[in-house]
Amino acid sequence: MSGKKSYIRLLFIAVFTLLFSFKAFAITVGFAQIGAESSWRTAETQSIKEEAQKRGYTLKFSDAQQKQENQIKAIRSFIAQGVDAIILAPVVETGWERVLREAKKAKIPVILVDRGIAVDDDSLYYTKVASDFIFEGRLAGSWLAQALHGQGKVVELQGSTGASAAIDRQKGFKEVVDLFPKLNIIATQNGEFTRTKGKEVMEAFLKAHGNNIDAVYAHNDDMALGAIQAIKDFGMVPGEDIKLISVDAVKGAFEAMIDGDLNATVECNPLLGPLAFDQVELALAGKEAPKWVVQDDLIHLRENAKETVASRKY
Numbered sequence: 559m560s561g562k563k564s565y566i567r568l569l570f571i572a573v574f575t576l577l578f579s580f581k582a583f584a585i586t587v588g589f590a591q592i593g594a595e596s597s598w599r600t601a602e603t604q605s606i607k608e609e610a611q612k613r614g615y616t617l618k619f620s621d622a623q624q625k626q627e628n629q630i631k632a633i634r635s636f637i638a639q640g641v642d643a644i645i646l647a648p649v650v651e652t653g654w655e656r657v658l659r660e661a662k663k664a665k666i667p668v669i670l671v672d673r674g675i676a677v678d679d680d681s682l683y684y685t686k687v688a689s690d691f692i693f694e695g696r697l698a699g700s701w702l703a704q705a706l707h708g709q710g711k712v713v714e715l716q717g718s719t720g721a722s723a724a725i726d727r728q729k730g731f732k733e734v735v736d737l738f739p740k741l742n743i744i745a746t747q748n749g750e751f752t753r754t755k756g757k758e759v760m761e762a763f764l765k766a767h768g769n770n771i772d773a774v775y776a777h778n779d780d781m782a783l784g785a786i787q788a789i790k791d792f793g794m795v796p797g798e799d800i801k802l803i804s805v806d807a808v809k810g811a812f813e814a815m816i817d818g819d820l821n822a823t824v825e826c827n828p829l830l831g832p833l834a835f836d837q838v839e840l841a842l843a844g845k846e847a848p849k850w851v852v853q854d855d856l857i858h859l860r861e862n863a864k865e866t867v868a869s870r871k872y
């Protein structure tokens with residue numbers, strides 16, 4: 559073979575290898591996010607985006623604006639585009655079978671993040687990376703029971719209807735509260751996980767129950783921050799006249815604890831990017847994963863807020 563021919567052959571092999579390896583590493587992941595209702599959600603979105611970039615993956619992002627139908631459309635579009643994997647933060651628990659069967663048929667692994675789903679066939683998703691919301695509810699209930707010495711009237715600001723985070727946080731909390739006959743949940747209503755709605759619902763609670771409210775349990779910090787404003791506007795002192803505990807442990811909650819307005823917050827870590835992409839890699843390598851990768855949670859009290867705030871990442 560002449561020198562020129564073997565040079566062309568080598569060049570051809572090099573280009574082919576390069577193209578092949580590029581194809582092998584050009585991984586595309588679709589992320590079907592719920593929306594941007596809370597500071598927690600924004601931190602989660604950022605974590606997933608940052609991790610995709612760090613690992614050199616292409617991320618297709620969709621914001622469903624709180625609507626399941628938009629998430630389903632996004633998943634179908636990811637399937638049509640032939641993504642390698644899908645990350646789904648499911649807005650509600652039910653109604654996913656059909657679209658997940660379509661993803662399974664297309665051999666695209668689905669990794670659930672943050673919230674869970676209720677399906678009979680758990681082979682419809684690869685794994686779930688999430689906190690234990692029932693445990694979070696139990697933690698909140700235990701703290702409140704001791705803070706009120708086992709008796710008092712509690713109002714509950716629920717997260718969006720049908721979301722596993724709302725269902726399970728209510729369940730865990732109620733389990734503990736029901737152990738104390740003189741500790742009662744006197745009102746419970748959907749505050750949609752937002753500050754605005756949390757304030758609105760708290761205003762209605764105050765109008766109906768006035769000075770009879772001893773404590774607020776909010777399924778997230780944003781709603782608690784809205785409730786704090788409502789309590790102040792009503793002429794009562796949050797954190798003293800009415801005790802408040804919520805879930806998430808975002809920066810805003812630490813600031814409210816430092817100001818004395820919020821008594822405690824249960825951590826729910828939104829920085830799920832690294833764990834989620836570890837699962838994407840396992841799935842693409844054809845390996846098995848546990849069905850639930852649990853994020854550990856703990857409780858933060860206002861007494862320690864000042865020393866902890868500087869180390870907070872969200």
Ligand code: AHR
Pocket residue numbers: 595596597598599672673723751777778779780805806826
């Ligand atoms: O599913 C997690 C919950 O959703 C967070 O606690 C809340 O802030 C969010 O919007």
